[in-house]
Amino acid sequence: MSDDTLSAELVRAITDLDETGALALVEARLAANGDPFEIVAACQTGLRQVGELYEARQYYLSGLIMAGEIFREIFELLRPALERRAAEPAAGRILLGTVQGDIHDIGKNMLGMLLTSHGFAVTDLGVDVPAAEFLRRTLELRPDVVCLSSLITSAHESMRQTVALLKSELARRALNVPILIGGGLMDEHVFRYVGADYWAADAMDGVRLCRRLTARP
Known part of the structure; x- marks a missing residue:
């Protein structure tokens, strides 16, 4: 079975919520020395x-x-294979959470696990996080990047308010902390509406952005 066929079948198994089938496909792909990041993409x-x-x-x-x-x-x-494939660990602190009004954590957890496997120190605030809590923990932890997640469109206004509060208060204190947003329904239009600094199309894109933003000269 080709890699493309395995990927398509894995996508179908996850979409159909077929746990047994999905795990069997991943095990088969790993046994054939498949690329773990391609499995993540599927x-x-x-x-x-x-x-x-x-x-x-x-x-x-x-x-x-x-x-x-x-x-x-x-x-x-995938964890052992991801850790073997990961490049030199990136020294960086990430603050991560799902914005208020949204209790979904699939994308957030995926990003958090991938960031951890790449050597980042990740603080996960969980779901339904108020803007004031994001601000409090940002000022307390001084992360290199703040990552806001939202899966549902109804939480985009909350995300916008969180970004506005963070930017206002960080600027008042002369602090520069980039804000990265992501989620299942994220696109350029939502990015402009929310007003963040960066947006990620998926979890791997989020990892690449965090690595770039925390790269040391």
């Missing part, structure tokens, strides 16, 4: 489709939770 596609089905009300919240659990199990299978 997982992202499957998770994105699950999010779209949830938005279309074809899946309930339990479907999102199940998809997240499947990915957590897949990530544990």
